[in-house]
Structure formats: C-alpha cells, structure tokens
Amino acid sequence: MVERPVTYALGLYWMLNDMLTDVALRIKNKLEVDIGKVDDAITICFEYRQARNFSLYLGYSSYSTFSRDNKNPQTDSSDHKSKELWVRILLKPDITYNMSLIDIAGCLGETVEVKLNGRDVGTKSFSTYVDLYLKPRAFHFVNIPRITMKISDDMxxxxxxxxxxxxxxxxxxxxxxxxxxDNVDVVSNAIAKHLFKTIKEKDENSTLNSDENENQNLNLDKDENPNLDLDEDENPNKDSDVVKNHLWIFFNVxxxxxxFNLPAKDTFDHPCHNRAFTKTFELSKDFLKEVVDSSIFNILKRRFGMNEEEENxxxxxxxxxxxxxxxxxxxxxxxxVEGNSAESLATTGLGILGRDSFGVFRLQGILLNVRENSKDNKIIDNIMTSMGVQKNKIYEGEDYADSLRYGKVMIMTDQDDDGxxxxxxxxxxxxCFCPSLLKIEGFLAEFITPCIKVTKEHDQKYFYSTKSHEEWKKTRDNNASDWSTKHHKGLGTFSPEEEGKDFxxxxxxxxxxxxxxxxxxxxxxxxxNKKRVDDxxxxxNNYNRMELKREWEEQRSNQVNDEDEENDEDEETHTNYTDFF
Incomplete structure (x- = not known):
C-alpha cells in the first residue's frame, strides 16, 4: 500500500463502494469481481447466505436492478451449480473504474474467499491487511512494532x-x-491516556513535561482532531494528545x-454514546497491558527522552x-546536508520517514580536504562523533556497525559542481580515516534530484538529465509543448511541502x-593526495568536460520516474566510486 494523491470520480466511487459493502455483508463464503473482461463492465458475483427474498436495488441511472429469480432476463447463474444460490450483478459505468477489494477482503478475513479477475486478492485476515501498510516502511523504520488483537467477535x-x-x-x-x-476517538484516546499515564508514572523527567510537547497537539490537523478548538478545561484529552500523535490505529468493527455522515460515509458519527456503544468499543485491561509491555512503549520512551543508561x-x-x-x-x-535549502528539504523528509532511524547533520562552514589539513577541525570532529567512527578501525562483516551510531550515510547536496x-x-x-567503511555494501549513498519537471493538469514527470528529457519529447508526437516545463538548478528550487514530500x-x-x-x-x-600534484x-590535461558530462547524463537518464518504464535495477540504484570521480 503506497500513499499518494489520486484523482477519481467521487460520485462513482460512492456508488460502487455502497454496492460492494452492501453485497459483502450478505455473502456466504465467496465474492468474485471481474473488471473489464466483458465490454469494460464490472461484474460482481457472490454466493448469498439466505435462500429467499433477495433483491438488490441500485438507485442510480448507471445501474440496473437485478434479482435472484429467473424472471429477470439479466440474471445469469449459468456459471454456477443450480444447487447454490448465486447472484450476478453487471455494472457498466461511463468509464472503466479499477477498484480494489483489498479492504473488504481484509475485514472479512478467512471466512470469505475474495477474488479479482479470477485471482485471489491475497489478503486473508485483518493482520495481513495491516501488513500492506507497514511493509513498504520496512526499510524506513526498524522492526515496526505492532499489537494486533481480536477484542471481541465484533472488533x-x-x-x-x-x-x-x-x-x-x-x-x-x-x-x-x-x-x-467516534469509533476511532474512543479507542485511540483510551490507548493514549493509558500510555501517557504509564510514562508519567515511570519518569517524571520525560519531555512530556516540557512546554514544547504540552503544546505539540496544537500543530495537529484540526480535521483529524476536532477537540483542538475546545478550551483547556473542556478538552480532557489535551495531555494525552501528545502521545496520541505518535500512534497509528487500525480498526475493524x-x-x-x-x-455516518452523508453522502460520503467517511465519518462514524454516533449520536448517543449509550451502553451498547460503550460495550462495543471497550478495550480490555489485557490489551492495554500488552501495549505497555511491547516495544511500542520502549520506543515512545526514547521519543520522549525518558532516562536511559545512555544519555542522548x-x-x-x-x-x-x-x-x-x-x-x-x-x-x-x-x-x-549542505545549506539551508537542503536542510529544509531533509527536515520535511523526516516528517515522512520519521526520526526513529533517520538523522540529519548540517554541514556548516568549509569542509576541508583532511589529507592536507592536520589541524583540529570542529566540523570533522562533530561528524566523527555523530557517526561514532573510530579512526583507522577496520569495519567488516555483518556486525560492522555494532560500535557505530549510524550504519548508513546519505549525502544530500545540490546537483551542481559545488554539490x-x-x-x-x-x-x-x-x-582517509576509515576506508573499510566505503567497502561495506549499502553504507554510502547520494540523494539525487531531477533537473527537469514537466506537468500537464494532474500528470507530472521528472527527468534527471537533459538527454532523457529530449528523448521523451521525441516520443510525444509534437505535443510536448502541451506540458509545462520547469528547470531545477538546486535543492532550493523545490518546494519542501510538494516535491520534497514526494521525493x-x-x-x-x-x-x-x-x-x-x-x-x-x-x-x-x-x-x-597533496603529494600527487603532477599526476x-x-x-x-586529459579532462574533457563535455564528454564526461554526456557519459554522466547517460547514467542519470535511467532515473526517469516513469511508472510505465522498467529500468535496469543496477544502473538505477548504484554507481561506483571510480566513475563518480
């Protein structure tokens, strides 16, 4: 599961979503959806769990009414055994609409077999559904902790x-x-309050006491946190909201x-928190204890600066x-990072990647050639201290980083000569100080940015060389002028909130x-090397700037961010040191 902006027909989405959820609540053990196999239509076929009086009425002009009886000429049960109670719904909207059944498969779990175009969607339980969100973050985040529990038959x-x-x-x-x-608020507030109380009890010196974190909740999105508009006395969750900021809740009930709010149905707005409501969303003490005993709590302690054996x-x-x-x-x-623009972009990146496994070091002042300068240099000392590097130590093997503070380095500078x-x-x-580190696969990387961006309405493409951009224009059949073009000369020309987050x-x-x-x-x-002046x-003297530039651009041309193209992985993600110099 990848988070990115998408454009879709909202009305059609609501219609299809209503139909699928209504169908899914009625099915027995199988749900099949075919998209585009017959006249670009969406075909939904399912086995109904009751034997009589079934009709599905779809009150939109692009739908037809189907029933289980044989009187309706549009009903087709010929693909299935007559003993089974099957319903086939054929929808042909104005446009082909690829929709996903993964949500429904994850919520229904193992009791229902869900197929899309004849293939199992692969989501067998709510836990495997959650995997789709967390696995893409695996290389950003170390051992993503989670607690999954079936609280009751309903949650x-x-x-x-x-x-x-x-x-x-x-x-x-x-x-x-x-x-x-209301469903999310009740559950998330209960978890956050319990964690907040436990953290405060275990360490009164944590940063939960600081003014910065006490006011951190004021920076949240008010759409997601309506209580932000309340006065302090009217908001009982003010303190625990600081902890709530660090939680991600998956919830199926x-x-x-x-x-729900209408017509979108994207918010559960129950008018009365009665006994049935409270009982449904009540969390057990065992579940709350498991959360506190997990690595989730240990990581929260680090984020809030609770006393540990090793000081920050x-x-x-x-x-x-x-x-x-x-x-x-x-x-x-x-x-x-070098410069304020790079630091701003990297800080935005931490908002996406998180600070658990990513840090930022700003290079301020002049970075010297350490082979020519034997004097103490504050920047170099700070780099070595931040990394935990010991001069002249040999780092090798899988445990090379046991004594390091960071096992990887990424350099983020402008794509010009200075960079x-x-x-x-x-x-x-x-x-010079620890050459063995450079031989470790995956230790050092550079952050590359495009030099050209083209946009047309909601579509955009990035190019990492002028050559790749020129080649792309040749494939556009003289309509490349319909795209607006922007040339980027440095990190400062990118918007941290737009391109930065996308990067x-x-x-x-x-x-x-x-x-x-x-x-x-x-x-x-x-x-x-200072001694190799003549070399x-x-x-x-043999340096041909234009020739080397063309060679370098050919390598960068493989970086075009086009989902329709599959580039060679080695060329796309690696370069050797000799070619760089």
Missing amino acids: EICVTLSNGHFQQVSFVNLVNTSHGG KFRNPV LQVENLTDAYFAGREHSKDCTLIF FHIKGLLINLFH FRNLENHRKYFVWDDRADEAIDLAF RKGWL
Missing part, C-alpha cells in the same frame, strides 16, 4: 507507531471511515445501525535519530548507492 484492532502525526485506518460494517469518528548525544547541527547508538544502529541513516565537490570531500574523509515518499527512486571497485583507491587518492595535472 479487531492493531496499534503501531506513526511518524509523529496521528494516523488511523478504520472500518465500520466494512465502510471505510477514512476521517475516523461491526456495529448495529451505525450512523548533543552535537552541534545534529538532529539525532532515536535509534542512533542503540540496538538498531546498523539500520540508522545519517543524512548530510559534487562536497560529496567528494565527504568520501575523502571516510577514505521522500519514493526514497528508493532518489537514493543511489556507491559501490566499491578495484580502481576506487587510486581514483580517490589521485583527486585528494593530477596529467589527469586534468
């Missing part, structure tokens, strides 16, 4: 951690309440006669990852790893 819940902004995915009677409602590292210009220097240091990445120089100086720093949501398209090769030692030494002169 399933999963609790995990967000990146500092409250998130929820909830269903009431198979209806996706994307904006939450069955409720008799639910009340204080280094100038370092925004430290929560896991840095701890159990999962190997999976932590330190992002080196390349900074990358080279950082590579030179590691090569970090698709980090693997922008993170390119350096790979060690046999000539890397020679290439780095030739570029930075360097000969190297530069």
Whole structure:
C-alpha cells in the first residue's frame, strides 16, 4: 500500500463502494469481481447466505436492478451449480473504474474467499491487511512494532507507531471511515491516556513535561482532531494528545445501525454514546497491558527522552535519530546536508520517514580536504562523533556497525559542481580515516534530484538529465509543448511541502548507492593526495568536460520516474566510486 494523491470520480466511487459493502455483508463464503473482461463492465458475483427474498436495488441511472429469480432476463447463474444460490450483478459505468477489494477482503478475513479477475486478492485476515501498510516502511523504520488483537467477535484492532502525526485506518460494517469518528476517538484516546499515564508514572523527567510537547497537539490537523478548538478545561484529552500523535490505529468493527455522515460515509458519527456503544468499543485491561509491555512503549520512551543508561548525544547541527547508538544502529541513516535549502528539504523528509532511524547533520562552514589539513577541525570532529567512527578501525562483516551510531550515510547536496565537490570531500574523509567503511555494501549513498519537471493538469514527470528529457519529447508526437516545463538548478528550487514530500515518499527512486571497485583507491587518492600534484595535472590535461558530462547524463537518464518504464535495477540504484570521480 503506497500513499499518494489520486484523482477519481467521487460520485462513482460512492456508488460502487455502497454496492460492494452492501453485497459483502450478505455473502456466504465467496465474492468474485471481474473488471473489464466483458465490454469494460464490472461484474460482481457472490454466493448469498439466505435462500429467499433477495433483491438488490441500485438507485442510480448507471445501474440496473437485478434479482435472484429467473424472471429477470439479466440474471445469469449459468456459471454456477443450480444447487447454490448465486447472484450476478453487471455494472457498466461511463468509464472503466479499477477498484480494489483489498479492504473488504481484509475485514472479512478467512471466512470469505475474495477474488479479482479470477485471482485471489491475497489478503486473508485483518493482520495481513495491516501488513500492506507497514511493509513498504520496512526499510524506513526498524522492526515496526505492532499489537494486533481480536477484542471481541465484533472488533479487531492493531496499534503501531506513526511518524509523529496521528494516523488511523478504520472500518465500520466494512465502510471505510477514512476521517475516523467516534469509533476511532474512543479507542485511540483510551490507548493514549493509558500510555501517557504509564510514562508519567515511570519518569517524571520525560519531555512530556516540557512546554514544547504540552503544546505539540496544537500543530495537529484540526480535521483529524476536532477537540483542538475546545478550551483547556473542556478538552480532557489535551495531555494525552501528545502521545496520541505518535500512534497509528487500525480498526475493524461491526456495529448495529451505525450512523455516518452523508453522502460520503467517511465519518462514524454516533449520536448517543449509550451502553451498547460503550460495550462495543471497550478495550480490555489485557490489551492495554500488552501495549505497555511491547516495544511500542520502549520506543515512545526514547521519543520522549525518558532516562536511559545512555544519555542522548548533543552535537552541534545534529538532529539525532532515536535509534542512533542503540540496538538498531546498523539500520540508522545519517543524512548530510549542505545549506539551508537542503536542510529544509531533509527536515520535511523526516516528517515522512520519521526520526526513529533517520538523522540529519548540517554541514556548516568549509569542509576541508583532511589529507592536507592536520589541524583540529570542529566540523570533522562533530561528524566523527555523530557517526561514532573510530579512526583507522577496520569495519567488516555483518556486525560492522555494532560500535557505530549510524550504519548508513546519505549525502544530500545540490546537483551542481559545488554539490559534487562536497560529496567528494565527504568520501575523502571516510577514505582517509576509515576506508573499510566505503567497502561495506549499502553504507554510502547520494540523494539525487531531477533537473527537469514537466506537468500537464494532474500528470507530472521528472527527468534527471537533459538527454532523457529530449528523448521523451521525441516520443510525444509534437505535443510536448502541451506540458509545462520547469528547470531545477538546486535543492532550493523545490518546494519542501510538494516535491520534497514526494521525493521522500519514493526514497528508493532518489537514493543511489556507491559501490566499491578495484580502481576506487587510486581514483580517490589521485583527486585528494597533496603529494600527487603532477599526476593530477596529467589527469586534468586529459579532462574533457563535455564528454564526461554526456557519459554522466547517460547514467542519470535511467532515473526517469516513469511508472510505465522498467529500468535496469543496477544502473538505477548504484554507481561506483571510480566513475563518480
């Protein structure tokens, strides 16, 4: 499951969603949907669980009315045995609409077999449904903790951690309440209050006492947190909202006669919190205890600065990852940025990736060639301290990062000459003090950004070289002028809230790893060794800037962010040190 903006026909979505949820509540053990196999129509076929008096009336002009009896000429049960009670619904909307049955399959669980175009959708339970959201974050986040429990026959819940902004995915009677409602508020507030109380009891010195975190809830989205408009005395959840920001709740419940906002049905708005309501959404003490005993609570303690054996590292210009220097240091990445624009973009990235396994170090001042400067340099000392690197130590094997605070590095600079120089100086720093790290696969990467962006209405494409952009224009049959073109000269030309968030949501398209090769030692030494002036002169005399630029752009052309193209993985995600220099 990938989060990204999409455009769809809202009215058609409501119609199809109403139809599918109504059907899913009535089925016995099988639901099949075919899209586009016959005249671009959507065909829904299911086995009904009762034997009589079934009719499904769809009150929209693009629907037809179907019933189970043989009097309706549009009913077709010929594909199934006569002993079974099957209903076939054929919908042909004005446009082909690819819709997903994954939500329904996840909520119905193992009791119902759900197929799309003849294939099992692969979601067998609510737990496997949650996996779809959490697995894409696996390389961003270390060992994503979660607690999943079936509270009763009517309610399933999963609790995990967000990146500092409250998130929820909830269903009431198979209806996706994307904006939450009373169901989400009651459950999430109960969990947050319990965690808040436990944290306060265990450590009075946590940052939950600080003014910063006491007011943190004021920065939340008011659409997701309606209580923000209340006075302090009227908002009993004010303190626990700080903890709630760090929770992600998945919620599947069955409720008799639910009340939704209309027509969207994206909010559960029950008018009366009566005994039946309270009983349905009540969490057991065992569940709350399991949450507190899990790694969710341990990570929250780190986020709120609770006293631990190892104090948090204080280094100038370092925004430290929560896991840095701890159990999962190997999976932590330190992002080196140069300049305010890069720092702004990286800070936006932390809002997407979270601070559990990502930190940011801002390079302030002049980064020197460490081979030529034997004097103490504050920037270099801070880099070594932030990384936990020991000079001249040999790092190798799977446990190479046991003594490091960060097991990975990503360099984020402008894609111009100055940016390349900074990358080279950082590579030179590691090569001089701990060359074995550069030989570790996946240790060092660069963050690459496009140089050209084209847009047309809601469509957009990125290009990483002028050559790839020119080749794309040749394929447009003279309509490339219909697309608006913007050239980007540096990180400061990107909007952190727009392109920045998009870049970090698709980090693997922008993170390119350096790979060690046999000539890397020679290439780095030739570029930075003070004693090799004559060799360097000969190297530069043979330097053809335009030829090398063309070669480099050919490599970058494989980075076009086009979902319709499948590029070679090695060319797309790796470059060796020799080619870089």
